Amino acid sequence: MKKSVLLAIVGLLSFLVIESCKKDPGVINEEGNPTHPYVINTTAAFPPLKLPADNPLTEEGVKLGRMLFYDPIMSKDSTISCASCHRLDLAFVDGAKVSKGIRGQVLSRNSMPLFNLMWNNKFFWDGRATTLREQVLIPIQAHNEMDMNLFALVNKLKSTAMYQVQFEEAFPGMAITDDLISKALEQFLVSVVSFNSPIDQLKFRTDTLNVISAASYRGMQLFLQPVENGGADCFHCHSNIPFFGNNSVSGSMANNGLDLTFTDNGFFAVTGKETDKGKFKIPSLRNVALTAPYMHDGRFDNLEEVLDFYSSGIELNSPNLDINILSHGKQLNLSEQQKSDIIEFLNALTDMSFVNNPAYKSPF
Numbered sequence: 001m002k003k004s005v006l007l008a009i010v011g012l013l014s015f016l017v018i019e020s021c022k023k024d025p026g027v028i029n030e031e032g033n034p035t036h037p038y039v040i041n042t043t044a045a046f047p048p049l050k051l052p053a054d055n056p057l058t059e060e061g062v063k064l065g066r067m068l069f070y071d072p073i074m075s076k077d078s079t080i081s082c083a084s085c086h087r088l089d090l091a092f093v094d095g096a097k098v099s100k101g102i103r104g105q106v107l108s109r110n111s112m113p114l115f116n117l118m119w120n121n122k123f124f125w126d127g128r129a130t131t132l133r134e135q136v137l138i139p140i141q142a143h144n145e146m147d148m149n150l151f152a153l154v155n156k157l158k159s160t161a162m163y164q165v166q167f168e169e170a171f172p173g174m175a176i177t178d179d180l181i182s183k184a185l186e187q188f189l190v191s192v193v194s195f196n197s198p199i200d201q202l203k204f205r206t207d208t209l210n211v212i213s214a215a216s217y218r219g220m221q222l223f224l225q226p227v228e229n230g231g232a233d234c235f236h237c238h239s240n241i242p243f244f245g246n247n248s249v250s251g252s253m254a255n256n257g258l259d260l261t262f263t264d265n266g267f268f269a270v271t272g273k274e275t276d277k278g279k280f281k282i283p284s285l286r287n288v289a290l291t292a293p294y295m296h297d298g299r300f301d302n303l304e305e306v307l308d309f310y311s312s313g314i315e316l317n318s319p320n321l322d323i324n325i326l327s328h329g330k331q332l333n334l335s336e337q338q339k340s341d342i343i344e345f346l347n348a349l350t351d352m353s354f355v356n357n358p359a360y361k362s363p364f
């Protein structure tokens with residue numbers, strides 16, 4: 001009896017092997033669609049996905065991208081990975097004022113959180129990359145980040161047995177190139193989504209105060225209401241719901257009045273326009289409770305300092321100050337209660353299922 005079961009299993013196995021040899025092992029079928037598509041776990045509150053048309057997400061591609069993201073092999077001396085500056089438990093920031101790259105070199109900017117990136121059209125604080133594919137190759141090559149020559153990286157991966165197998169599974173029949181490295185990383189980054197905070201539950205529930213606290217609810221009203229209605233008007237800049245950031249093509253960069261004179265010119269470096277000096281990417285405020293310190297240079301240690309700034313510290317004479325602040329042109333002078341209510345609302349944007357999602361953890 002036992003023997004026949006075993007034989008049947010052996011028979012089945014050899015059948016499967018023969019079957020898979022006969023088939024095209026490719027992950028893209030004749031219609032150009034992935035045969036092992038990666039399934040993004042969506043909820044009813046989810047906006048339509050914006051997937052890269054020429055780089056369909058496959059299970060194998062996302063897996064490879066995740067390995068590359070967590071592997072220090074990607075840096076010149078094999079000490080730094082993307083994850084050195086992007087930690088999942090902190091919504092993929094590093095918790096430092098400014099990040100440290102290879103050989104302890106100090107960068108000038110604060111690390112950025114990574115989630116819901118597929119809906120963005122500009123990347124980095126100054127918006128200098130317009131696609132994820134283009135973005136990922138920049139830290140790899142930057143001398144103060146991973147300092148890796150792409151030609152050397154391709155050779156390093158080609159001579160690693162594990163990556164020979166993984167690239168073949170993700171991109172069958174294709175030689176390892178920097179293009180495929182960037183596409184695998186793009187697939188992993190696109191798969192990283194976060195839409196499960198207490199605020200997201202409000203969509204499905206009418207009993208608001210059972211979902212978020214009364215303070216969060218008051219904070220949400222302040223966040224959403226214009227200044228003339230007694231609100232704090234955060235919404236006009238952090239305006240794309242459900243992102244609580246700004247993904248519009250023309251409105252995603254703004255000067256929120258941090259400085260009178262700029263030490264970092266931000267978006268100006270990209271466009272060369274005087275009117276873009278001091279503009280930075282309007283970040284998503286999802287998971288913001290996890291991503292301290294704040295702003296492009298990490299100048300504020302906590303959300304209390306951020307709220308003090310928006311309440312009474314805005315430089316109203318800052319060049320290129322955003323119209324949404326100029327239009328009322330005054331300090332908000334929020335009460336202590338109002339500031340803490342807004343912080344309670346921001347806390348309710350934290351998605352613990354995201355930072356605990358095993359699909360985003362290190363595969364090693």
Ligand code: HEC
Binds near residue numbers: 082111136137
């Ligand atoms: C040494 C630290 C460091 C390393 C290593 C690093 N990053 Fe970053 N990352 C940063 C910092 C700092 C920024 C913001 C830089 C800026 O605006 O100039 C950033 C920005 C980004 C952004 C832009 C996010 C947005 O919303 O615009 C993405 C995407 C990203 N990194 C992905 C990666 C990937 C993928 C890797 C590995 C290939 C990587 N990073 C390696 C520190 C790092």
Ligand code: HEC
Binds near residue numbers: 258293
């Ligand atoms: C004029 C547009 C504008 C308004 C209004 C605005 N923000 Fe911002 N916010 C920005 C920009 C731009 C940044 C990034 C600035 C930088 O780093 O130089 C930012 C950054 C932040 C950050 C830091 C996020 C991080 O990841 O470092 C927080 C928190 C924040 N804003 C909360 C608020 C709150 C709360 C309000 C309402 C009281 C508000 N914002 C109003 C444009 C705005």
